[in-house]
Amino acid sequence: MTEIEIVDRINFVLAEEFEIDPDRMTPTALFKDDLGLDSLDAVDMVVVLEQEFKFKITKTEAYQAIRTLGDLHAFVLARRAEASGG
Amino acid sequence: MTHAYEVAITGIGLFSVLGRTPEHIAKALRLGRSGIVVDPERSALGFASPLTGLLPPSLDDPRIGRKQRKTMPDFAFHAAVAALDALEMCGLDTSDWRNDESGLVFGCDSSCLAAVDQVSVLQERGRTELIGSGAVFRSMTSSVTMNLNTLLGTRGACWTISSACSSGGHAVGQAFDLISSGRQERVLCGGAQEVNWQSMCGFDGLGAFSCRVDEPTRASRPFDKERDGLVPSGGAAALVLERLDIAKARGARIWGRVCGYGFSSDGEHISVPSVNGLARAGAKAIRQAGLTPADIDYVCAHATSTSAGDAAEAANILSLFSGSRPAVSSIKSMTGHELWMSGASQVAYCALMASECFTAPNANLENLDPAAQGLNVISEALGRPPRNVVCNAAGFGGTNSCLVLRF
Numbered sequence: 440m441t442e443i444e445i446v447d448r449i450n451f452v453l454a455e456e457f458e459i460d461p462d463r464m465t466p467t468a469l470f471k472d473d474l475g476l477d478s479l480d481a482v483d484m485v486v487v488l489e490q491e492f493k494f495k496i497t498k499t500e501a502y503q504a505i506r507t508l509g510d511l512h513a514f515v516l517a518r519r520a521e522a523s524g525g
Numbered sequence: 526m527t528h529a530y531e532v533a534i535t536g537i538g539l540f541s542v543l544g545r546t547p548e549h550i551a552k553a554l555r556l557g558r559s560g561i562v563v564d565p566e567r568s569a570l571g572f573a574s575p576l577t578g579l580l581p582p583s584l585d586d587p588r589i590g591r592k593q594r595k596t597m598p599d600f601a602f603h604a605a606v607a608a609l610d611a612l613e614m615c616g617l618d619t620s621d622w623r624n625d626e627s628g629l630v631f632g633c634d635s636s637c638l639a640a641v642d643q644v645s646v647l648q649e650r651g652r653t654e655l656i657g658s659g660a661v662f663r664s665m666t667s668s669v670t671m672n673l674n675t676l677l678g679t680r681g682a683c684w685t686i687s688s689a690c691s692s693g694g695h696a697v698g699q700a701f702d703l704i705s706s707g708r709q710e711r712v713l714c715g716g717a718q719e720v721n722w723q724s725m726c727g728f729d730g731l732g733a734f735s736c737r738v739d740e741p742t743r744a745s746r747p748f749d750k751e752r753d754g755l756v757p758s759g760g761a762a763a764l765v766l767e768r769l770d771i772a773k774a775r776g777a778r779i780w781g782r783v784c785g786y787g788f789s790s791d792g793e794h795i796s797v798p799s800v801n802g803l804a805r806a807g808a809k810a811i812r813q814a815g816l817t818p819a820d821i822d823y824v825c826a827h828a829t830s831t832s833a834g835d836a837a838e839a840a841n842i843l844s845l846f847s848g849s850r851p852a853v854s855s856i857k858s859m860t861g862h863e864l865w866m867s868g869a870s871q872v873a874y875c876a877l878m879a880s881e882c883f884t885a886p887n888a889n890l891e892n893l894d895p896a897a898q899g900l901n902v903i904s905e906a907l908g909r910p911p912r913n914v915v916c917n918a919a920g921f922g923g924t925n926s927c928l929v930l931r932f
Contacts, residue, residue, distance in 0.1 A: 456591075457591075457592070458590060458591050458592065479658035479659075480592075480658070482654070482657065482658040483595070483657055483658045483659075485654055485655070486654075486655050486656075486657050489655060
């Protein structure tokens, strides 16, 4: 998967899981204030991302620092790069 | 209590094995049509009885979003659908419920499948973080009221009563008490019951279920001499109870009134009902309603089609109505035993009968059990509506609920 495909996939699964209008899924969108997600949604975000991308998400500093959709894209891309040794 | 307010029924919602709409359900009740089927999976799993009530499909409902659905087991979804139907019927908008005077009381005594599911997911995925956010809310018996509170924004009473098969009856009774005493102006109440084999396997193991597999629709036969056990069933029933003066002032349709609620417990056996518990509750309820037993023209019996239970209820009814012979029928002859839901659904079914001017039969009654001799159990629908009604519900542990309704 290219980086663009991965980002599209992240947006797709989150839009599906949380019933978010895809037009609102911009990189600067804040999960809480712009997308209306809460702490319970954060639990399910881990579940759907792990199921989708097959890597383990632990509550590292990098994960805790995620505030925007763009932050999440970067986090997932970095984890995939680590996993593939890149 | 210095003043008792009168309490009106202004909305009804049902998710029943007899159907989804009041019209459909009323027709089934009038015709004595059964909602019981054979579930072959139960036989394969080692159940003694594969019989169960069959609910309509749980299609998505546009009024309930995906996020809300995550925290709802099926029975809470059914309760939410029934509740929203009842709300629409009563003519109150959801904004009318967002205040301290509006509450929720439901009856429910299990959320077995959700508990089983979360364990399976943990074993499959290996970390609790991957169970998902909804499991904890789905696996509580109070799932119905916690979800409805979030969905509707009510700000008054919000709790679930667990008292086995009298849960729904006590829920309606307590809702009545809360309004009658002036503590709430309106309460959305009812009962919900999961329908899945996981929640029923232990009960099946008691040998309490009917094994009349060749005639599923005739398996539930309360008060019949040839009855051989109950048929597990479920769904959800919701009722809007409202202070009568407020309901009248806003021009609401009054389906009927709840006029009395009596409760008692047996203090005897954990599963065998006593010969006087329901009668003691009934006497209290009738007295509170300002009536005498002779005024009651219909008893909507708890009778589940078990040998011991029906005989005990017959003894209770005979002693309570020693000088009169009200019509008696058990709706469970058609629905099967809706368990936690049944005490509330009986109220909804009675309101439909009153509205459609008939009294539902005790289906499948061919030969009255000797223990019920003297009871006026009606094997065919009566072409007259019930007027002054007693609704019985009894649960494991010997907990009894009796409601008096007037139409």
